[in-house]
Amino acid sequence: MAMLEIEGVNKAFGGLQAITSLDLRVEKGEIVSVIGPNGAGKTTLFNLITGVYRPDSGNIQFQGRSIVGKKPNQIVDLGVARTFQNLRLFTNLTVLDNVLIPQHHKLNSTWFSAVLKTPAYRRKEQEMREFALEKLSFFGPRLMSFRLYQPVYVLSYANRRRTEIARAMATGAKLLLLDEPSAGMNPKETTEITQIIRRMRDEGGYTILLVEHKMNLVGEISDRVVVLDYGEKIAEGAYQQVVNDPKVIEAYLGKRVDDDEGASPEEPGLPR
Amino acid sequence: MAADVGVKNKDARNTLLGFLGIAALVLVLLFVQSLATAEDPLRGVAKFNGALTLFAIWGIAAVSLNLINGTLGILSLGHHGFMLIGGYATGLLILSEDARNRILVSGRSTMTERTLGLSVHSWFESLGLDALTTDDTLWLRYLVAIVVGGLVAAFAGLIVGIPSLRLRGDYLAIVTFGFGEIIRLSASTRLFAPLTNGALGFPGVPQRFASDQLLWPFGLLALTVFVMAKLKYSSYGRAMEAIREDEIAAEAMGINLAYHKVLGFVIAAFFAGVAGGLWVSWLGGVRLDFFLFQLTFFFLVAISVGGTGSITGVLLGTALVVFIRQYGDPLEQSYAVSTWAQLVGVVFLIAAGAVIVYRSARRVRPRVHPVVYLLGTAALVAILLGLVAPSFDFWQETFRGFGMRAIFLSVLLIVIMIFRPSGIVGRSEFSWAWVFGERRDQPTEEERAQDAWLTNPELQRRLAGDEENLHSIDGDSKGES
Amino acid sequence: MSGSKLQSAATGRNWIPWLVIGAILLVIIGRILYLGTISERFNAAFFTRAGIESLKLGSLYALIALGYTMVYGIIRLINFAHGEVFMVGAFLTYFLFSGSPYSWPVAALYGLCIAYGFMRVLEFWRGRLTDPLVLVGGAVALLVSTLMLATLTVNLVFALIFSMLLTGVVGITIDRVAYHPLRTAPRNSLLITAIAVSFLLQNAGLLVFTNRQTPFRPDTPINNAFSFTILGGEVRTSWLIVAIPLITTVLVVVLTLFVNRTRLGKAMRATAQDAEVAQMMGVSVNRVIATTFLLGSMLAAAGGAMWGLNFGSINQPAVMGILPGIKAFAAAVIGGIGSLPGAVIGAMVIGFSENFLTAIFPRTPDFRGITEFKDTFAFLLLIFVLLVRPSGIVGEDLSEKV
């Protein structure tokens, strides 16, 4: 049973076909990257999986159960969590609060016992806190200690990205959808986040579906790469194989119009 | 371990300081009260007590509205409707049997309405509250009345909260406003007259619980603040704040939007109903024009001026609003036109001065905007003309400042919205730790060193390694061209 | 992107609203037929009269609703204070034709305020407040307005025109002072400010116009009786029944022409559709917004004056604007906010539901009628429309947004 199984999903906005009969399987413990030029439908794909949009046709299964038509919060309950491309943190709340909030759906106390602070609630709150710290500790000491109590708006861009990933982990999800986890990070931070994503899989046991533009990150950690263009899957496979696919290069660079080059375009000669 | 003890000690200290602070506040208030008594034995003390009671009652309403507006981030404008429902319910339940009969089975109503009235009446009777009429037992009846009032209002809150699942922002604000007005307009119709006695309402709600003693209002205020504060700092409060910050992200983090929004409405409406019960008791009766939209406006001012989302801020804002309502009446009396002109002039001059100071502090150029010149000159002219007032007859005419208090509050709200949208206190609560400068969001020396190491640019460059790559490409292209 | 998308969006809606509307229409038709059988009183003349009275009321709401819809179209703000602008228009008209109760100094104080507002308006077209033309304009405005407030009595038509202009200035001033600094603020802040402005104007009205119900009966033939017969029944009304819808039609046509034909009107439409690109074409968005407030407030003033004519009096300033304002807002939403024809259609819906329904469900010995509830109809309709079809009757897709 695959972790995530997408079969023949279509989605159109008005006349614009955003996703065209897409098939995608993600096995447990895999890191799969989705790449493609702007407007290829990557973020739409995430929105479809997390229930923000409902597919026009096709089926999306998570651990063998269809999640089509479920609300985003129900899908989180089942175990799928995401980050957002343009950071949707709770900006005026502290880092700790941001990582506590995703655990709220697992709370089984009523609001009344939360107000009265019953022992059961206190215990739960303590557990939530420990869980939050555990997830934040994936990023080393950066977000621990005093940063826990800082509101998100004072954090650096990279720290916000980290908080958002920790927040997604704190939902208790098994499948994480990371939308450009390294956007706005410098090379060093990118290297670090690459290692962290791998550790999330190895130590945390997460399955990861990833949208990314930085190719070296994709190349380093992906088990499989899926290339989208105009909502269609144009290639799938190992990184090296996909990146040297002429179709992929064309999708990124555009069609060659001057034919002096001959039929075979120059090999970009990608390292690694 | 040591740190734990430290935290416990600090907690104990803060609790102690909290009690001391409240005690000091009570002492100050008692002192002011004695001053008020000395100055004008009857009016002074009554007015002062009135201000305190009003603060407590409006405080309950404003703090509860703050749950929707501040914590949940939904602009709700129907709070006066919830207060109305709570007020009418409490009023009906506390009314003596005779007084109730006069309303419920009014001779002018039709057969169907009488039937409705009678059935409601028998329902009231079955509550057995009529037995509690002596001075010793009336408090119990009042308590039941207030709780029932709150519950009925909470039910209304449930109904009003449901549209919040589909609507957002300003549309939702209008719908809550619409609900508030529907409640108010319906209460005046003949259909509900058997319950409400039309727009006239009914007198005879005992005043002793709100007007004559401070225990009830302040007790209930303390309860409200307790519940709201505990709620705010619980997991539920965090979830609601998450909805305020970003609804889409909150839902993507597994929060059930519908449940939490409606929950917020229900809890807030309950306390609004309680405030309504106290309000009719303070006024000694129930009437439709006790529940105008301006009530909600006052709470809105209290919340926005004090600090949206901050309970202490809202209480501060309420104190300000109540102060202006109770002690702002000099603004509404008759003065000579010259006095008004001078008053306006002085306000303009102060404003102009403040603008100049602000602009020079911020180094905004030009420091004096032409508008300021114009207004300042006009103000000076007005003041000078006012000084020579006796020479002109028309300067002596009197002019009454109707509505000046409300004008003052609205201008204050506009100014706050423009210059400090989060209110005077802002989002955060008052806390002793903050007073003592113990800020957990500031690093200790050790942490600062660690942080510096982590963000060390030297280190970063060494780790990144392939930094030169970028330059070489740049260099290459330059070489080619 | 294509035409088919627009059509499918318009027709592919759910059927519940249509069912409800159909049911309501059926009830109304059934009721009319039923009434015809029970009493002589309910003849064609009765229904004609109810119909044209509703039309009249609807055109009053339309004038106010246009202001809401234009402002919402441009800056996405529910201008809560618009009902109060309407009140100001009514009172200004009244004082212009009936003679002012003000003495010179009070008139001068008000004149100062008006002149300042006028200068802020001129500032838009001249760029600087200290521009000589603006200063001269301010001085002239001060003189004229003081003179007018203290002495002048003019005939109704001029009173209407003057008050429309003055109210327009009030509208622009509100925008400049209260809304302009908040252009980039969160929408809730803007809405709270609008509520504060509304409250400010209510109480300023109290201060300026005195707190009482004011008779509004100018000496014009427009109030004279007018009657005609239809299917043997005589309908007796006044000439207002002709005048009010007529004036409304003229104003709406002029507004539509302005918006569709003039350069500034086109800039308004462009700004409503895509403010950023309009700016990239060289449109001064602030000027467009000011124009919007000017036009909306002028129409509201006309509505206020005619409101007074229609009811023979105007309510206390603190309450006059609230109900008509909020009903007109409901009308704008019902029609499809942002759309000019939508506002007119929505206003007619409100006018008919308020007047026609209460007329055909009159008080009878066993039934109290629904007159008492007529003020809640607008709210109920508003809530219904918002929940079922937030884009309104005309809808986003088909309407021409302004």
Place this chain on the structure above:
Amino acid sequence: MSRDGRDKLLELKGVSAHYGSIRALHDVDMVIYPGEMVCLLGGNASGKSTTLKTILGVVRVSEGELYFRGKRADNLSTAERIERGMAVVPENRRIFPKMTVRENLEMGAYLRDDRDAIREDLDYVFELFPRLAERLYQQGGTMSGGEQQMLAMGRALMSRPQLILMDEPSMGLAPLFVERIFEIIKQVNERGISVFVVEQNANVALSIADRGYVLQTGEVVLSGPAQELLHNEAMTRAYLGEM
């Protein structure tokens, strides 16, 4: 290829721009000479659109200087820049969907008063895009993507600009149509109007442009004559975000 002797039409000197606290452009130097066609390339989110918005004055220059026709322009409003001869074809076309083709074109000439000259320009636009003349009274929103692109270009031409800024004219269009659009861009350029194209479709853009700049994370990493860039290996790498 040297143009040093000529006046510069547009010059960016060390320009930086910020969105809030996030820096979107970093120390960008760029020059456009009269009559030239320059393209700005770069991968996703590299700051291309921001550059364009900064030139147009929608985003403020936070550091550095911007010169247009020899005069300092970074303090001018958008309207003033347009009056001096800039025009824009925005990303995703963004025509006014509820206005007719004619009205859309008239909006392009919003700041102009000279009726006769406007009519001439209208004729020129119809000559370039006969399709628009056929659909003069159709609503903009009901046209196909390609037609909208034509309309957006026609709208920009209506202000009789010296410099047209284009943001991704090829986005969302069929390949055949992309070629058509670029042919027309070349025609426009041949009339002496400078064109500044922001593009993802590097090969098409470079094949007709005179010079190109490559942007990555807000910085210019490559620049040079178009033909050289077209064959530069480093560009391909930069483009795929391989850094």
